Structures are given as structure tokens and as C-alpha cells.
Amino acid sequence: MSETDDKYTDGWTTDDTDELLGAYALDAVEPEERRRIEEYIASNPRAAAEVQQHREVATMLAYTGSDAPDGLWDRIVATIEEPAPAPGPELARVMPMDEGRRRRTRRAALGRWSLATAAAAVLAISAALVIDIGRGDPDPLRAAVEAVRADRDSRAAELVAADGDLAVEVVIDEKGRGYLIGDVLPQLQRDQTYQLWGVVGDDVISIGILGPNPEIVTFTARAEVAAIAITIEPEGGVVSDGNPEGAYVGELT
Amino acid sequence: MxxxxxxxxxxxxxxxxxxxxxxxxxxxxxxxxxxxxxxxxxxxxxxxxxxxxxxxxxxxxxxxxxxxxxxxxxxxxxxxxxxxxxxxxxxxxxxxxRSREEREAKATAEEGYDVAHEVLDLAVAGHVRDALDGLPDGERRAIELAYFGGRTYREVAEQLGEAEGTVKSRIRAGLRRLRSELVDVGITAGGAT
Missing domain, CATH: 1.10.1740.10 (RNA polymerase sigma factor, region 2, helix turn helix motif)
Incomplete structure (x- = not known):
């Protein structure tokens, strides 16, 4: 979108977007607003520069001069060097499904692709794909989901448990903007959260924390992500963990 | 080597x-x-x-x-x-x-966002503190709640009882003012490294 395109079809103007650049730089906007702003600044160097300036100011606000805790660097190094562990009982549990929850006849395309195989080497690195997990007003997000569904260049997955119960639909547009329609998921206890994972080669990498009761969640996933999985984890999620074997998973097609 | x-x-x-x-x-x-x-x-x-x-x-x-x-x-x-x-x-x-009621607990939510108490006694931090203190109150509070409170501008507006448009404008204007103040005293982004 160029600066001369001063209005979206729903009345959202470039002035609206400009006014939000400060809040955007502080991560203080809703997911749908974030999406629009990112589209805007991608083609608007002036706006991109303004965001960068705001972020630099925020950098200075953040400066506390504290020291990182002892031992943290050692843990990072250990993670870098750590060989992929074998799946074990300490990994995430299979996600339960409510009785009577709707079933769909179509199963995820897991026939030729085995997540269990892909997950035999369970992740070492959690953050490589993490960009932004957002939640917000579901109505505009549903409209965005519909648009992605209708786009022939988009990718989609249906996340299915081993017993065939379908839980969640995921769609990802051609730019890697993903939407997870999580409102069919049962609400978890307060000390639990759903966690979203992406499968890249033999690695399963955290995309983000969804909370105990997600509705529509936006995220970003690069083209290398071949499949998506959801697990249940302790509150706050886990940095390097995951057991897609048994969790709800789906191949992106 | x-x-x-x-x-x-x-x-x-x-x-x-x-x-x-x-x-x-x-x-x-x-x-x-x-x-x-x-x-x-x-x-x-x-x-x-x-x-x-x-x-x-x-x-x-x-x-x-x-x-x-x-x-x-x-x-x-x-x-x-x-x-x-x-x-x-x-x-x-x-x-x-959590319920929205919990999130709207204004009395406690504004506690703990005083940058001056947490920024250490460093030259850059001192200038940042001065610049932040020099902002109009509405701009300073909006920035602190958004950045250090992790709130969206809408949540900030709700918490402060202000219009959403007012809050997003204050955040933007406040960041610009902060930058200008810091540049004036010779602090750039690299100065905090």
C-alpha cells in the first residue's frame, strides 16, 4: 500500500495507521492492527523509519544496567550444544478432547507424513520461528481468516489427534501470517496453557504460547514450517520441550 | 587465528x-x-x-x-x-x-511503573529519567503503562479513562518528545550500549 492509498475499504486510513505507529513500536496494538501496520510499513520507508526511531527510544527506557543471572549463559550454551533428546515421559501430554465435541470426517493429511518420525528428534531451539502471537477481537480476525481460506496461495492444516478427533484449523497466508482457530479447544486449568509448535525438518520448534482458552490466534511462520502441532504445557509454556507424538498435529498443504 | x-x-x-x-x-x-x-x-x-x-x-x-x-x-x-x-x-x-475487572484495578495497576525508582544511576539512565519526567503527565503515563505494563493502547485508555485516540496520540507524541529531548542532550540510541 502506498501513501497515496489513503483509505482501506472499511474506512481505516493511513492517518489512522500513522497515529498507531508509536503504540505499535511498544507492542501495544491489537493483532489485526499489527497486521495492517506491518503491511503499511513494508511499503512505506518513512513509517518504517518512524517505528525504528520509537523503538530506539524504547530501548533507552528499557535500560536498567542490571546483570544477567549467573548460570544463564551456561544454559544457553548447553542448549546450543545439546543433542536432541529422545522423547520421554517428561514431555507434553496428549491433549484431551471434550466428549461430544464436534467431529469432522476429514482427517489431517498425516498418512504419508509421520509426525512421530519427525518428532523423534525433539527440538533444541525454541525461538527461531517465534515472531508474534496475538489475540484479539475475534470478529475482524474471522474476516481475515475467511480471506486467507479463499486465497489459493495460502496453506492450511487441520490438527488432529491420534484418535482422529479434530481440534483446530490453521491457515497461513502467502506471507507467512497464520491464524489458528482455537475456539473449539476445551478450556484448560489456570495453571496450564496450549503451546503452538512448528515442525521444520526433524526439529519441532515453539511458535508461541496460546494461553488456556484461545480463540483466534495470529502467528507468523516461515515457509519452512511443514506442519503445526499443539501441546498442553504448564502455565507460561516451555522453552525447549514438546512432544508432538500424540499431540494434535497437522501437515500444512 | x-x-x-x-x-x-x-x-x-x-x-x-x-x-x-x-x-x-x-x-x-x-x-x-x-x-x-x-x-x-x-x-x-x-x-x-x-x-x-x-x-x-x-x-x-x-x-x-x-x-x-x-x-x-x-x-x-x-x-x-x-x-x-x-x-x-x-x-x-x-x-x-483473568476477568476484565481484575485488569481494570486502577489503584494498583499504576504502582510500580515509576521508572525513576528502577533505572540505575547511570548517565544515560539519568537523562532518560529526566526526559521522561519532563513529559506531560498524560504522555508519560500512557508510555509507561503500554511499555512496562504490557498493555495495549486500548487497555491503557480504559485504565486511564481516556479516549483511545487520545492515548495512541499521546504515546506517539511522547515518544517523539522523548527522542527530541535525548538528542538535545547528546543521547542517541547507541548511547545506551
């Missing part, structure tokens, strides 16, 4: 990280991990989770150094931006399970 990285620029460090030089990551960690941890802990108020976020931030730098573009800002701002986004994500994950 490998060159000592202690004098290398941040951009050179990232190039070296891209070549799998762990000593370059160690140097980046030495320079910036304290600030990243400080921000994460301030936002999350939880040592263990703050440490997890720091770990994520530096692991992403290790795994995907190309995301950092030195033409678009400093390494510190890049790392802090990731740290802030991830911390806010965790905060919102927490708050999503």
Missing part, C-alpha cells in the same frame, strides 16, 4: 554469529544480556520466566542472525524489541484468563 571480538562492532558480532562463532554470541550476551534480562524481569516480575525469555532472545540471535539489520537500528534495540514482544505475549497469555 581468530580475532578478539571485544572491540568488534555489534554488526561484526552478528556476522560472526552467522558463521557459528560461539565467542561472538558470548560477546553479544556480555554486552546486552543484562539489559534484556532487566526488561524481561521488569515486565514479567518473575525471575524464572525472565530468564527463559533471555534464553529465547539469544537463541534466536544464534539461530537466525539475519533477522538483525544493522541499517535499521542497534543490536540492543533489536534484542530488546524481541524481549519486549515475547514478554508481552506472556503477560497477555496470563491476563487472558
Amino acid at each position: 581468530r580475532r578478539d571480538l571485544s572491540d568488534a562492532s555489534d554488526a561484526a558480532l552478528v556476522v560472526a554469529i552467522g558463521r557459528y562463532r560461539q565467542d561472538a554470541l558470548a560477546e553479544a550476551y556480555r554486552r546486552h544480556a543484562g539489559a534484556v534480562f532487566g526488561l524481561a524481569k521488569r515486565l514479567l516480575r518473575d525471575q524464572a520466566r525472565a530468564e527463559e525469555v533471555v534464553q529465547e532472545v539469544f537463541l534466536r540471535l544464534w539461530n537466525d542472525p539475519n533477522r538483525f539489520d544493522p541499517d535499521r537500528g542497534t543490536l540492543r534495540s533489536y534484542l530488546l524489541a524481541h524481549c519486549h514482544g515475547r514478554s508481552v505475549d506472556l503477560i497477555r497469555s496470563d491476563t487472558s484468563r
Whole structure:
């Protein structure tokens, strides 16, 4: 979108977007607003520069001069060097499904692709794909989901448990903007959260924390992500963990 | 023989990280991990989770150094931006399970956002504190609640009883004013490194 395109079809103007650049730089906007702003600044160097300036100011606000805790660097190094562990009982549990929850006849395309195989080497690195997990007003997000569904260049997955119960639909547009329609998921206890994972080669990498009761969640996933999985984890999620074997998973097609 | 990285620029460090030089990551960690941890802990108020976020931030730098573009800002701002986004994500994950009434508890929500009490006695921090204190009250509170409280501008507006448009304008204007004030006293983004 160029600066001369001063209005979206729903009345959202470039002035609206400009006014939000400060809040955007502080991560203080809703997911749908974030999406629009990112589209805007991608083609608007002036706006991109303004965001960068705001972020630099925020950098200075953040400066506390504290020291990182002892031992943290050692843990990072250990993670870098750590060989992929074998799946074990300490990994995430299979996600339960409510009785009577709707079933769909179509199963995820897991026939030729085995997540269990892909997950035999369970992740070492959690953050490589993490960009932004957002939640917000579901109505505009549903409209965005519909648009992605209708786009022939988009990718989609249906996340299915081993017993065939379908839980969640995921769609990802051609730019890697993903939407997870999580409102069919049962609400978890307060000390639990759903966690979203992406499968890249033999690695399963955290995309983000969804909370105990997600509705529509936006995220970003690069083209290398071949499949998506959801697990249940302790509150706050886990940095390097995951057991897609048994969790709800789906191949992106 | 490998060159000592202690004098290398941040951009050179990232190039070296891209070549799998762990000593370059160690140097980046030495320079910036304290600030990243400080921000994460301030936002999350939880040592263990703050440490997890720091770990994520530096692991992403290790795994995907190309995301950092030195033409678009400093390494510190890049790392802090990731740290802030991830911390806010965790905060919102927490708050999503709470009632809105809890989130609207104005009396307590405004406590603990006094930058002056948490920023250490450093030259840069002192200037930042002065500049922040010099902002109009509405701008300062909006920025503090959004940045250090992990709130959206809409939540800030609700909390302060202001119009959403007012709050987003105040955040933007306040950031611009802060930048101008800091530039005037010779502080640039790189000055906090």
C-alpha cells in the first residue's frame, strides 16, 4: 500500500495507521492492527523509519544496567550444544478432547507424513520461528481468516489427534501470517496453557504460547514450517520441550 | 587465528554469529544480556520466566542472525524489541484468563511503573529519567503503562479513562518528545550500549 492509498475499504486510513505507529513500536496494538501496520510499513520507508526511531527510544527506557543471572549463559550454551533428546515421559501430554465435541470426517493429511518420525528428534531451539502471537477481537480476525481460506496461495492444516478427533484449523497466508482457530479447544486449568509448535525438518520448534482458552490466534511462520502441532504445557509454556507424538498435529498443504 | 571480538562492532558480532562463532554470541550476551534480562524481569516480575525469555532472545540471535539489520537500528534495540514482544505475549497469555475487572484495578495497576525508582544511576539512565519526567503527565503515563505494563493502547485508555485516540496520540507524541529531548542532550540510541 502506498501513501497515496489513503483509505482501506472499511474506512481505516493511513492517518489512522500513522497515529498507531508509536503504540505499535511498544507492542501495544491489537493483532489485526499489527497486521495492517506491518503491511503499511513494508511499503512505506518513512513509517518504517518512524517505528525504528520509537523503538530506539524504547530501548533507552528499557535500560536498567542490571546483570544477567549467573548460570544463564551456561544454559544457553548447553542448549546450543545439546543433542536432541529422545522423547520421554517428561514431555507434553496428549491433549484431551471434550466428549461430544464436534467431529469432522476429514482427517489431517498425516498418512504419508509421520509426525512421530519427525518428532523423534525433539527440538533444541525454541525461538527461531517465534515472531508474534496475538489475540484479539475475534470478529475482524474471522474476516481475515475467511480471506486467507479463499486465497489459493495460502496453506492450511487441520490438527488432529491420534484418535482422529479434530481440534483446530490453521491457515497461513502467502506471507507467512497464520491464524489458528482455537475456539473449539476445551478450556484448560489456570495453571496450564496450549503451546503452538512448528515442525521444520526433524526439529519441532515453539511458535508461541496460546494461553488456556484461545480463540483466534495470529502467528507468523516461515515457509519452512511443514506442519503445526499443539501441546498442553504448564502455565507460561516451555522453552525447549514438546512432544508432538500424540499431540494434535497437522501437515500444512 | 581468530580475532578478539571485544572491540568488534555489534554488526561484526552478528556476522560472526552467522558463521557459528560461539565467542561472538558470548560477546553479544556480555554486552546486552543484562539489559534484556532487566526488561524481561521488569515486565514479567518473575525471575524464572525472565530468564527463559533471555534464553529465547539469544537463541534466536544464534539461530537466525539475519533477522538483525544493522541499517535499521542497534543490536540492543533489536534484542530488546524481541524481549519486549515475547514478554508481552506472556503477560497477555496470563491476563487472558483473568476477568476484565481484575485488569481494570486502577489503584494498583499504576504502582510500580515509576521508572525513576528502577533505572540505575547511570548517565544515560539519568537523562532518560529526566526526559521522561519532563513529559506531560498524560504522555508519560500512557508510555509507561503500554511499555512496562504490557498493555495495549486500548487497555491503557480504559485504565486511564481516556479516549483511545487520545492515548495512541499521546504515546506517539511522547515518544517523539522523548527522542527530541535525548538528542538535545547528546543521547542517541547507541548511547545506551
